[in-house]
Amino acid sequence: MMSNSSNQPFELEQNIAQWREFVLRRAAILEEDADELESHLRDQIDALLERGLHVDEAFLVATKRIGNLEAVSKEYAEVHAGRLWRNIVWGGDKQSWNTDFYLALLLACCAAVLFHLPKLFGFTPETHEWVFARNFMLFCLPMLGAYYVVKHQLGQRGWYWLIVASLGIATVINLMPWQDPSATQSLSLLHLPLFLWFLVGILYTGNWWQTDGRRMDFVRYSGEYAIYFVLLALGGAVLTALTIGMFSFIGMNIEWFAQQWLIPSGVMGAVIIVGWLVEAKQGAVENMAPVLARIFTPLFTLLLLTFLVIMLVSGRTFDVERELLIGLDALLIVVLGLVLYAVSSRESGKAPSLFDRLQWLLIVSALLVDLLALAAIASRIADMGFTANRTAALGENLILLVSLSGYAWLYWQFIRGQWSFALLEQWQTRLIPVYAIWAAIVVFIFPLIFGF
């Protein structure tokens, strides 16, 4: 064996290094996987050398036996869905970024134009605020959907789906005999974006919506989307402020222009541009998002715990005010979002760490706050009966109760080393349809029950 390799002393090492580099080019295969495959390759080469093959022959046979790297990397991507997600972007053709951007820009312009179109018929946001409240999401989110239909080549079925769903929802939402202003309408419109977002999710994930891995991708996507949207909004706000400021220096007041044209167009367009950014510039946020989750998890935990302690000490547990209840629900939903995102960005093979314990603490404190809110809502309902608002709050808090209890239990078992993280991921992905269905109920069924 040694005599064989001493004939061509450097070639083998060089070839293995090259092969390794080639393996690592696949996004789904990480450094550690390459180590594992390389040690396999070396074992195989040694065995073949012992059988009397030459070094170059042994290397060829061994690499051949590892198999087609394209197929192998696809398997890796399937097992580690989070890596597949990276694969979608980096594995794709980088040349197409330009065309993608122009497509996104075109659709962004369409959304902006759609927003201003009703003005031609005398509908302005100032005079018909409810009309715009009902429809502004329907101006931009279908365009975002259209971007994914083209980008992910969903074909005719994708278009059919998109158009029928958009027109259907637009018709139903606008034809309901609303009594403005009513709490039911506010509730319905508050949940409409959430519901539409799940429809965008279906277009984003294509027909893979059924698998847990793709659902997790959807969660990841939503998280990245939120972060990019905030970044873009900050930039937009600075730009708008500067524009108004510069013009005011030369004695022109363009605030009306900013309010009526610049900001609405910008927001509409941003919805689509962010959709493009999330896919195209995946790598940039990917390293930042888990860091953000890590920074905010302890801070939110602190907030919730402080709040709980103050509530208990001051003895104001059961007469929680209406505004406070709404605030609590919003807070809990943000916390749930944080948990969803943290779970989706975690490499599931890793052993439990300090961060997981913190996460568990966050979940448990959120659970306690949720119980507090539930008690308050129950007492309000007992005192004053059911209204749309109270029923919605009750439903939301019950769903949160189930969801957070599941997280708390599974995290606990995971930290104790009893169960694997995969179970937690399953819990997360299987609950997503529940949230979607609840949003749909509030949007479409509540108005029927509570008389619009």
Next chain:
Amino acid sequence: MNLSKDLMAASSTPIVLGVIAEGETYGYEIVKRVEELSGGALQWTDGMLYPLLHRLEKQGYLTSRWLVGDSNRKRKYYAITDEGMATLNEQRQQWQVINKALNQIWRDMTRSDDHDVQFV
């Protein structure tokens, strides 16, 4: 003999779990052991074994650790968990059912073949 893809896919989990149940081991050894067990008939694409191992680990059936074995080579060793053992036993019962049914069928076929021969 070329085994069908579906059959390979269905049998790979119990085979891999079974081999690892014999003792903590690493990928290359698993491939060799499977070849040995099947008398060389079962030839996997080696690279495909690792995603499978990772999947089983993710499902909680295996645990893994890096060890430096003989010849100073760093290898990732896999060991079976209790959950993996339970799954293996479950699969074993399922395969025994199939095995039994197939055996009966083969026996019946052989018998009727014999019968035909006698008849003609």
